[in-house]
Amino acid sequence: QQQVKQSPQSLIVQKGGISIINCAYENTAFDYFPWYQQFPGKGPALLIAIRPDVSEKKEGRFTISFNKSAKQFSLHIMDSQPGDSATYFCAASPLNAGNMLTFGGGTRLMVKP
Amino acid sequence: DGGITQSPKYLFRKEGQNVTLSCEQNLNHDAMYWYRQDPGQGLRLIYYSQIVNDFQKGDIAEGYSVSREKKESFPLTVTSAQKNPTAFYLCASSTFGTGTGELFFGEGSRLTVL
Numbered sequence: 747q748q749q750v751k752q753s754p755q756s757l758i759v760q761k762g763g764i765s766i767i768n769c770a771y772e773n774t775a776f777d778y779f780p781w782y783q784q785f786p787g788k789g790p791a792l793l794i795a796i797r798p799d800v801s802e803k804k805e806g807r808f809t810i811s812f813n814k815s816a817k818q819f820s821l822h823i824m825d826s827q828p829g830d831s832a833t834y835f836c837a838a839s840p841l842n843a844g845n846m847l848t849f850g851g852g853t854r855l856m857v858k859p
Numbered sequence: 860d861g862g863i864t865q866s867p868k869y870l871f872r873k874e875g876q877n878v879t880l881s882c883e884q885n886l887n888h889d890a891m892y893w894y895r896q897d898p899g900q901g902l903r904l905i906y907y908s909q910i911v912n913d914f915q916k917g918d919i920a921e922g923y924s925v926s927r928e929k930k931e932s933f934p935l936t937v938t939s940a941q942k943n944p945t946a947f948y949l950c951a952s953s954t955f956g957t958g959t960g961e962l963f964f965g966e967g968s969r970l971t972v973l
Contacts, residue, residue, distance in 0.1 A: 755899060782962075789863075789949050789964025790902070835901055845890065845953045845960050849901035 749773050750838050752850030759857050765823040767853045769836035772817065776838040779812065779819050780847070784833045793834070794821070797841075826857045861886045865950050865965035872937075872944070872972050880935045880968045882950035889955035891933035892962070895919060896947040905948075908933055909955045937970060945972045 752769045759765045769779075780795035796803045796810040796819065803810045809822040823830055833854045837847040863884045872878045884891065890909045894902040904917030908927040922941025927933055933952075937944045948968045954960040 750901075752901070780961075787966065789951070789966050790962075791964065792961045845892075845955075845962055846904075846907075847902075847962065849894075849903075851899050851901040 749848045750836060750850040752836050752853060754853060755851065756854045757856070759826045759855065761826065761828060761857055761859050763826050763857075765821075765826045765830065765855055765857070767821045767834055767836070767855070768818065769820065769838075769850050770816075770818045771838050771848075773838070773840075773848075774817070775840045776848075777841040778839050779810070780837050781808075781810065781821050782835045782837065782849075784835065784852075786832075790833075790835060823855075826855075828857045828859050831855055831857050863950055863952055863963055863965035865948075865968050867968060868966070870968060870970050872970060874972055875939045877936055877938050878944075878970065880937070880948055880950075880970070882933045882935065882965060883931055884933075884950075884952045884963075885931065886952055886963060887930075888952035888963070889930070890953045891927065892951040892953075893917075893923070893925065893933070893935045894949040894951065896949055896967070902949065905935065944970055946970060 750771050781793045782790035783793040784790040794805050798814045807824045812819045833852050835852050836850040839847045866881045892907040893905040906925040908914035924936045950965045951962045
């Protein structure tokens with residue numbers, strides 16, 4: 747049973763457009779929500795993360811929006827660039843569980859020039 | 860440069876053979892992890908270790924074994940009992956404790972069973 751559901755599985759966006767990836771979770775104990783970015787042939791790397799005491803966090807062109815009541819969070823990539831083409835994973839964990847992340851299924855993003 | 864080194868990058872195995880994937884880190888991290896990546900299923904935790912000489916099963920430990928004899932090393936053995944071992948395997952490390960430390964991943968090992 748996948749505790750973090752991620753959609754879409756794949757996404758094609760034109761250069762300059764907005765990429766939106768959504769995740770939903772079931773476990774109300776989850777209290778930390780990171781996003782990881784993975785380029786082909788590489789391991790994932792932390793991109794941005796949020797805790798539920800805020801509804802939004804922005805770092806450059808990347809923004810996480812968080813809706814605690816709906817148990818949903820999303821990643822927005824503004825002004826998407828071909829270099830953003832990668833697989834993106836959302837994840838979640840309880841704050842008191844160290845780094846025991848539950849990952850979503852991943853979204854393969856392609857940004858067309 | 861600090862980081863995580865996984866080897867081999869590609870590995871082919873015949874059915875019925877055990878194979879060991881290497882993971883070494885020089886980040887001085889206490890915790891290490893093994894994940895399995897399959898298309899559409901994200902990353903699933905196989906085993907993790909928070910201190911030397913101790914490790915716990917993750918969500919999909921059946922058919923796998925690990926050891927943690929040194930802080931820097933966390934090898935994963937894929938045994939013949941693993942029914943569907945063809946996958947991309949990722950090793951990660953982090954500081955240990957409550958809170959939200961970053962996971963640092965290696966570049967992965969792709970295992971193909973012939």
